[in-house]
Amino acid sequence: MEITEVRIKLMDEPGERLKAFCSITFDDCFVVRDLKIIEGANGPFVAMPSRKLTARCPNCRTKNHLRAQYCNQCGIRLKEQPIERDEEGRAKLYADIAHPINSQCREMIQARVIAAYEEEKARAKLPGYVSTYEDFDEERTAEAAEPLPKKTPHRKAHSEREQPRGPHKPPEDVTQKERSEPPETAAP
Numbered sequence: 001m002e003i004t005e006v007r008i009k010l011m012d013e014p015g016e017r018l019k020a021f022c023s024i025t026f027d028d029c030f031v032v033r034d035l036k037i038i039e040g041a042n043g044p045f046v047a048m049p050s051r052k053l054t055a056r057c058p059n060c061r062t063k064n065h066l067r068a069q070y071c072n073q074c075g076i077r078l079k080e081q082p083i084e085r086d087e088e089g090r091a092k093l094y095a096d097i098a099h100p101i102n103s104q105c106r107e108m109i110q111a112r113v114i115a116a117y118e119e120e121k122a123r124a125k126l127p128g129y130v131s132t133y134e135d136f137d138e139e140r141t142a143e144a145a146e147p148l149p150k151k152t153p154h155r156k157a158h159s160e161r162e163q164p165r166g167p168h169k170p171p172e173d174v175t176q177k178e179r180s181e182p183p184e185t186a187a188p
C-alpha cells in the first residue's frame, strides 16, 4: 500500500500549534481527510482524524461532549463526567476515526505527510499559490435568521478609521448601521 497523493491546507496562524489540515490518498483509490499537522516539542507530527467523545443527556438523550456543563438541547446542568486517561495521563476526549495499527504504517504516513508539508510551505511562498485541499466547511459562517445579540462589533476600530466623520458615535449606533445595510449577496 502506498500514499499516492497528499493535499495540504496551511493554516498560517502565527503562534498556533495547528499548522495545517491534510488529506491522503491510498493507492489512487481511497481518501482520508481531516488529518492535522501539529507543531510538537520535537517538530511537526501528524494527528489522525478524530471525533469528540460524547455522553448522552439523562433528560433528553442528546449527545453532549464530555466536558459540557449544560445539555446543548434541553439546557439542564450536567455533572462533571469521569474521563478516561491514556497511559501518559492525558484526558481521553477524542477518538480516532481512522488510524494506522502498527508503527511501520504510522511512520510511513508521518514521513510522507511531513515531507509534503515542507514542500507546501515552500510552494506557498511562490506567486499564484493555491492550496489543493478541498475545503468543505471550515471557513463557513451560518446566516442568522434574526438580529444578532448586541455586542461591540470586531471591526469597530477599523471602520472608524476608514470613515472619519463628525462626532464620535457610540458602538450601539455603529452596530445599528451595519445591521440595517443589506447583505452583500442581496445585490441584484
Ligand SMILES: [Zn+2]
Residues within 6 Å of the ligand: 057, 058, 059, 060, 061, 062, 071, 072, 073, 074, 075, 076
Ligand atoms: Zn438534554
